[in-house]
Amino acid sequence: MSNEKTRFDVIGQLGSLRRYARSLARNEQDAEDLVHDALVRAYEKQASFRPNGNLRTWLFSVLHNTFIDGFRSRQADARRIAQTAETAETVQQPSQEHAVRLEQIRQMFETLPEEQRSALHLVAIEGLSYEEAAGILDIPIGTLMSRVSRARAFMRASEGEEPSSRAAQLRIVGGRDD
Structure with missing residues (x-):
C-alpha cells in the first residue's frame, strides 16, 4: 500500500500543473480551479494510470482534458x-407605468461612470451617510460629495426637462436636490 501511495504522489507535480493551467486558463483563479478539478478527476481515475507510466505526463493529460471539457461545456x-x-420574446411589455419609469432610471444609472455609480448607490440607495460611504470607498468626503453631485446632475440632464418640472419627475433620495 505504501508503494502505491508513493507511486501516485502528485505533490511534486503541483508547480508544473499550476504553470500549465495558467497558460491554458489565462487567469490565476481559473487556473487554480482547473488544477483542483483535474486533481479530483485524476484521483477518481487513478485506476486508469499504468503501473509503469509517467505520472507527470498522465497528470498533464488529465489537466488538459479537464480544460477541454470545461471549454466545450462553456x-x-x-x-x-x-x-x-432567439426563441424567447425579446420585448415584454411592462405591466405598469412605474415599471417602465424604473427601467429608464436604471438605464440612466447604468450609464454613469463606475466611481459615480458606486458613490450614488451607497448614498441614495443604501442610505449611508457621506462619511460612511467615503469610508467604504476609501476616498475623502469632498470627493464623494463631488461624485454624487455629478451623478445627480447627469441623471437630471438625461431627463431633458426644464428645472421646474424635473423635480417632480426624478428625485434622487439621500442628500439635497439642488
Whole structure:
C-alpha cells in the first residue's frame, strides 16, 4: 500500500500543473480551479494510470482534458443561451407605468461612470451617510460629495426637462436636490 501511495504522489507535480493551467486558463483563479478539478478527476481515475507510466505526463493529460471539457461545456452553454434568446420574446411589455419609469432610471444609472455609480448607490440607495460611504470607498468626503453631485446632475440632464418640472419627475433620495 505504501508503494502505491508513493507511486501516485502528485505533490511534486503541483508547480508544473499550476504553470500549465495558467497558460491554458489565462487567469490565476481559473487556473487554480482547473488544477483542483483535474486533481479530483485524476484521483477518481487513478485506476486508469499504468503501473509503469509517467505520472507527470498522465497528470498533464488529465489537466488538459479537464480544460477541454470545461471549454466545450462553456461553448455549449453559450449556444443554448443564444438559442433561447432567439426563441424567447425579446420585448415584454411592462405591466405598469412605474415599471417602465424604473427601467429608464436604471438605464440612466447604468450609464454613469463606475466611481459615480458606486458613490450614488451607497448614498441614495443604501442610505449611508457621506462619511460612511467615503469610508467604504476609501476616498475623502469632498470627493464623494463631488461624485454624487455629478451623478445627480447627469441623471437630471438625461431627463431633458426644464428645472421646474424635473423635480417632480426624478428625485434622487439621500442628500439635497439642488
